[in-house]
Amino acid sequence: MKPADLGAALRLAGTGDEQAIAALYRALQPALLRYLRHEAPDAAEDLASETWLGAAQGLATFEGGIDAFRAFLFTIARRRVADHYRTTARRPRLVPLQGEPNGSRAAESAEVVVDRLSDQEAVEALLANLAPDQAEVLLLRVVGGLNVDQVAQILGRNPGAVRMLQHRALQKLQKIPTGP
């Protein structure tokens, strides 16, 4: 669905139209789940549902386009993750990829390795060797589909700092040919 269509769906969703809500859900749920599966693998589905229900409370009075709604949704999701770890008193953990050690992959081309990965494994491979703040910036930029200003607002940083983090992340990834 095109962004313009999603914008229209967003306006209709504000009236409680379930078809419009479903259109938003189908467009944004995959990205939301990838984000949550990285941040809270054991509770991703539940947190996604809670995120949507939280978003629904502001849907009727929401002002803005689909990009703003996307940022709104990931803001709620990030809070749900924080609540989840606060409740369970556990820290988020990085999930290493299961499978072959890096050494055996080194001989293969990057594209061959990437072709074997699922979408979630690709997320984990992209973020595996990054510092937590770099990983979070890339997660929201790549998986969340948010721009620098939106990420900066969510993280409570200024846009320059976000740009610096993503540059450093890319530098680090450039030195690691196969990612994981």
Place this chain on the structure above:
Amino acid sequence: MDQHPFDDTATDALLDGKVSPAQAPEGLQHVAALIHLAQAPATTDRAAERQVVSQMGAIVRGGGSGVAASRFAAHRARLATVAAVAGFVVLSGGAVAAAAGALPNPVQRVVASGFSNVGISMPTPTTGAGPTTTVAPPTTTRHAAATLAGLCVAYRAASKNPTAAAHQARATAFVRLAEAARAHHESVAAYCTHLLAARRPAHHAAPPTTSRPPTSVPGKDRGEGRPKEPSGTHHPSGPPPPGEGHGGHDPASDGHHGGRGPTTIPPSHGGSSHGDDGGHTSGSGGGSSGHTSGPGHDSSGPSGPSGPSGHH
């Protein structure tokens, strides 16, 4: 070493997935490929989608938390059900049990107090001869005799109300009362007058030190079932008060009343609770509501995200 040759625009294009692996600069092809894969379209779980979309629609249309509202409504419905059941129990079986003085002490006290406010006399744990005032094990005869006195109280109260009297006439417990009166060759009203008149002095007497099971038909064995009194006093007519102490002669303790109940009855005060009490406790059955965290505590405004708390 800074291999990263991108400016902000190129970086944004790469991270937005607009750069294919083939177009990506040296060393970042795999990054472009991973980004493409991480942004690949995917289908959603339709069952979860239906559930979430339905709840979201309810929330949006309801202008608030549909989940919380439905939970509250369910909780309210459960409370109403419990209240209705409790009310039914009180108004039907509870009334009979209360009239018989057969409720547990605290309940009996409250019910008796409540009924007294509307002019209906019910035995209380301190004045009545209900089973809860004794520590004896429950016996059919004791309970029956105590019930007869209580039934008389209820009979009198209900006789002022034709509808209640009609219901009462069909009630099994009142059939027993009628049978007892018939066995005494009296009308129910006269039988109750005698029964309750005979009970009245006992309320002012000293508490019984011993007790024994009364007979199932009051009046057959006079002198039984009453507190010990000074010699010479007796009840000239009417059945003895059931369920109370007696004058010391206890046929049951002699073992002559085979199968009629306990052979000895402990003192009526200061003992453990009566076994019948368990039969009068009605479980409310109100389950606890699983208080799961609801979705309704986001403080972010609907016009956009603001200031989330970090967790890393």
